[in-house]
Amino acid sequence: MDKKTLSIVSYITIIGWVIAYVSHNNGTEKASLSRYHLKQSLGVGILGIVIGIVINVIAFIVPSLATILSLASLAILVLWIFGIINAVNEQEKPVPVVGAMFENKFSFIK
Amino acid sequence: MMLNPLQNMFKHIIPTIVLLLLFGTAFPQNKRIIDSLYKVCNANTNDINSLFLLLENLRFRDSAEYVSIAGKGIALAQKNTDVNYESLFRSNLSVMYGYTNDKIKRKSELNTALQLCASGNTKSKGHCYFRAGDYFTDLENGDSALYYLLKAEEQFDKLSGNCLMQAKTYQGIATIYTNKSVIEKQMHYARIGYRKALACGKTDGLIVSMFTLAYAYSQRYDLNHVTNKLDEDSCLQLYRKITSLKDASDLTMNSAIGDAYFNIGTHYYAEDNIKYADSALQNFEKCMATGNSPDGFRTALMNIVKARIFVAKKQFEAAEALIAYVPLAYPDINANFYLAIDYYELKARYYEARGNYKEAAKNTGMQMQFKDSLYNIDKLSSIKKVETEFTNYKQEQQLKEAQQEITAKRKLNYLYVSLMILSLLGLVFMFRSYYFKQRNFLKEKALMEKEKLEAELQARLKEEEALNAQMERELAEQDKQIAIQDKLLTEQQKQKLQQELMSNQLQLERKNNFLKEIKEKLPTIQSPQSADLKTINRTLDKSLEEDQEFELLKSSFENTNPRFFSVLQEKAQASLTKLDLKYCGYIKMGMGTKEIANLMNIEPKSMRMARYRIRQKLNLEKEQDLDSYINGI
Numbered sequence: 001m002d003k004k005t006l007s008i009v010s011y012i013t014i015i016g017w018v019i020a021y022v023s024h025n026n027g028t029e030k031a032s033l034s035r036y037h038l039k040q041s042l043g044v045g046i047l048g049i050v051i052g053i054v055i056n057v058i059a060f061i062v063p064s065l066a067t068i069l070s071l072a073s074l075a076i077l078v079l080w081i082f083g084i085i086n087a088v089n090e091q092e093k094p095v096p097v098v099g100a101m102f103e104n105k106f107s108f109i110k
Numbered sequence: 111m112m113l114n115p116l117q118n119m120f121k122h123i124i125p126t127i128v129l130l131l132l133f134g135t136a137f138p139q140n141k142r143i144i145d146s147l148y149k150v151c152n153a154n155t156n157d158i159n160s161l162f163l164l165l166e167n168l169r170f171r172d173s174a175e176y177v178s179i180a181g182k183g184i185a186l187a188q189k190n191t192d193v194n195y196e197s198l199f200r201s202n203l204s205v206m207y208g209y210t211n212d213k214i215k216r217k218s219e220l221n222t223a224l225q226l227c228a229s230g231n232t233k234s235k236g237h238c239y240f241r242a243g244d245y246f247t248d249l250e251n252g253d254s255a256l257y258y259l260l261k262a263e264e265q266f267d268k269l270s271g272n273c274l275m276q277a278k279t280y281q282g283i284a285t286i287y288t289n290k291s292v293i294e295k296q297m298h299y300a301r302i303g304y305r306k307a308l309a310c311g312k313t314d315g316l317i318v319s320m321f322t323l324a325y326a327y328s329q330r331y332d333l334n335h336v337t338n339k340l341d342e343d344s345c346l347q348l349y350r351k352i353t354s355l356k357d358a359s360d361l362t363m364n365s366a367i368g369d370a371y372f373n374i375g376t377h378y379y380a381e382d383n384i385k386y387a388d389s390a391l392q393n394f395e396k397c398m399a400t401g402n403s404p405d406g407f408r409t410a411l412m413n414i415v416k417a418r419i420f421v422a423k424k425q426f427e428a429a430e431a432l433i434a435y436v437p438l439a440y441p442d443i444n445a446n447f448y449l450a451i452d453y454y455e456l457k458a459r460y461y462e463a464r465g466n467y468k469e470a471a472k473n474t475g476m477q478m479q480f481k482d483s484l485y486n487i488d489k490l491s492s493i494k495k496v497e498t499e500f501t502n503y504k505q506e507q508q509l510k511e512a513q514q515e516i517t518a519k520r521k522l523n524y525l526y527v528s529l530m531i532l533s534l535l536g537l538v539f540m541f542r543s544y545y546f547k548q549r550n551f552l553k554e555k556a557l558m559e560k561e562k563l564e565a566e567l568q569a570r571l572k573e574e575e576a577l578n579a580q581m582e583r584e585l586a587e588q589d590k591q592i593a594i595q596d597k598l599l600t601e602q603q604k605q606k607l608q609q610e611l612m613s614n615q616l617q618l619e620r621k622n623n624f625l626k627e628i629k630e631k632l633p634t635i636q637s638p639q640s641a642d643l644k645t646i647n648r649t650l651d652k653s654l655e656e657d658q659e660f661e662l663l664k665s666s667f668e669n670t671n672p673r674f675f676s677v678l679q680e681k682a683q684a685s686l687t688k689l690d691l692k693y694c695g696y697i698k699m700g701m702g703t704k705e706i707a708n709l710m711n712i713e714p715k716s717m718r719m720a721r722y723r724i725r726q727k728l729n730l731e732k733e734q735d736l737d738s739y740i741n742g743i
Contacts, residue, residue, distance in 0.1 A: 078537065081541050082541070085541060085544055085545045085548065086548070088545070089545065089548045089549055089552060090552075091548060091552070093548075
């Protein structure tokens with residue numbers, strides 16, 4: 001699939017990311033756009049899991065704060081949507097706030 | 111005394127009787143029916159209907175028998191998984207436990223029955239709810255009782271033929287409203303009960319409903335003797351109607367007729383009015399004629415009233431006999447406060463009438479004691495009432511508060527929900543704007559790049575144009591130069607040609623001279639062949655003629671180089687003659703003075719003079735050479 005579709009699919013849950021990754025590896029032309037967005041979506045996904053764990057732990061210890069902190073998962077959603085918009089516009093722009101972290105991290109995505 | 115003792119009696123006897131009826135102790139044990147039913151049940155152990163009929167005819171006070179029959183019925187019903195009969199048996203058993211004051215068992219049987227009848231038919235539901243209402247009435251939980259009794263009413267409405275139970279249900283509801291002192295509702299339900307009992311048609315139900323309605327009338331009459339005057343008559347009328355039913359075929363509540371007579375009697379003597387004493391006594395006789403009451407209460411009370419009448423009539427022996435009889439009829443008289451009050455009041459009257467004031471005083475004292483206890487009981491109950499009202503009020507307040515809290519919370523919920531929706535919408539718009547901004551940004555970038563390219567192309571275009579222009583200019587210049595060079599070349603060529611011409615002319619001149627010399631020398635030569643000589647001479651002349659022609663041509667040389675002559679004339683201020691011009695032309699061609707002289711057939715001296723003249727005309731200096739000067743033009 002072309003690079004725009006690939007980068008969009010990489011944002012759609014873990015399964016989408018796996019599909020996009022496999023397609024990227026098996027494809028002939030490895031566009032830098034798809035590589036970039038694969039990295040970004042993986043970063044956002046990992047961040048989502050981490051935040052989920054943190055919120056659960058805090059909910060276990062201090063139940064009252066949990067409802068407020070669960071808004072953080074909304075933030076993950078927001079990041080995700082930003083990422084998708086960047087992918088749709090075929091821009092290699094990082095996701096706000098945390099995107100800069102993921103730009104050079106995952107070197108196994110070539 | 112505040113209260114007329116008989117009125118007091120009257121006030122309280124009816125609920126007692128009614129409650130007794132409710133308990134069903136009004137059923138006399140009809141021995142024959144029971145025996146026949148026993149035979150049927152023993153013959154057919156699976157006949158659950160007869161078993162139930164048998165149970166209904168047994169008296170509650172025969173508890174052991176009751177429990178055993180009920181147990182059999184329950185076992186049979188469970189074997190057949192008959193929910194209806196099981197619940198019926200259990201509910202009746204609970205009533206019996208109520209009679210024996212076994213509260214725990216009563217409650218458990220009732221609960222089981224209620225659970226069972228939830229899936230049962232209308233009859234079993236009606237029975238169970240009725241018993242539950244009964245139970246709560248005994249617990250003085252008016253609201254729960256009301257709830258269950260109304261449910262029972264609902265069920266009995268759907269049935270037909272359960273007249274007695276239906277009437278009892280309405281009676282129960284009316285009683286609750288009596289306890290709550292809500293007379294309108296009491297009247298309302300009593301009336302409904304009566305109407306329904308009339309429609310239903312069974313005597314027992316009719317009797318119960320009539321008692322209920324009569325009691326309601328009497329209560330209303332008690333509230334206000336003046337405005338509700340007619341209620342007294344309505345009440346009595348109903349009692350009379352009850353007594354008229356004494357010959358009904360399906361009557362089983364025999365003591366009810368007696369109760370009706372009794373009530374009429376007590377009513378006649380309620381005001382201690384001696385005028386109606388005889389009517390009262392008559393009714394009492396009729397009452398006694400119907401048979402004994404189930405317990406001694408009615409007998410005792412009747413005897414008290416009768417004794418009171420006899421005392422008023424001053425028939426003291428009869429009165430004394432009756433006074434002595436009362437404790438026999440009702441042994442534990444001190445346990446029943448109402449009875450005790452009336453009894454002691456009667457005795458006081460008797461002794462007073464007899465003149466035994468000491469005894470009278472003693473009995474009055476006893477009466478007062480019991481009245482105090484009653485008053486205390488009353489006070490306690492009214493305190494309780496107030497307390498319950500207060501708790502009710504508090505609960506209502508709490509309920510209102512809770513409801514307000516709920517509505518407030520709901521409003522808050524709506525607020526939260528709307529906030530969430532707004533924030534979601536805000537998020538959505540934010541994303542849209544971000545997306546479109548990016549798109550616009552990209553588009554603008556593309557546009558800018560295009561413009562840059564265009565500008566670049568245009569610049570390059572201009573450059574190339576400039577280059578082109580320059581090249582063209584260069585080319586033009588080169589052309590110019592070429593033209594100049596060409597011109598020069600042609601000029602040079604021309605000059606060359608002129609010089610060639612001049613030299614050729616010179617050469618020709620020389621040849622001509624040579625020929626001339628030859629011609630001159632010819633005559634000197636004497637030769638025999640004068641013809642040959644003549645031909646040679648002729649050839650020579652021809653050549654000389656040709657030369658002259660050539661001369662003319664050369665003079666026309668002026669035309670080939672006009673400029674030379676014009677410049678010359680200019681320099682000489684138009685003073686040069688044609689000959690002078692010729693001279694100059696020959697000089698320009700490069701011919702020397704002598705040659706020119708030969709050509710023009712003039713003396714070299716005149717040639718030199720001509721030159722001198724030309725020099726003067728041209729204003730030349732002494733140093734300037736004419737030849738070089740002319741060649742220089």
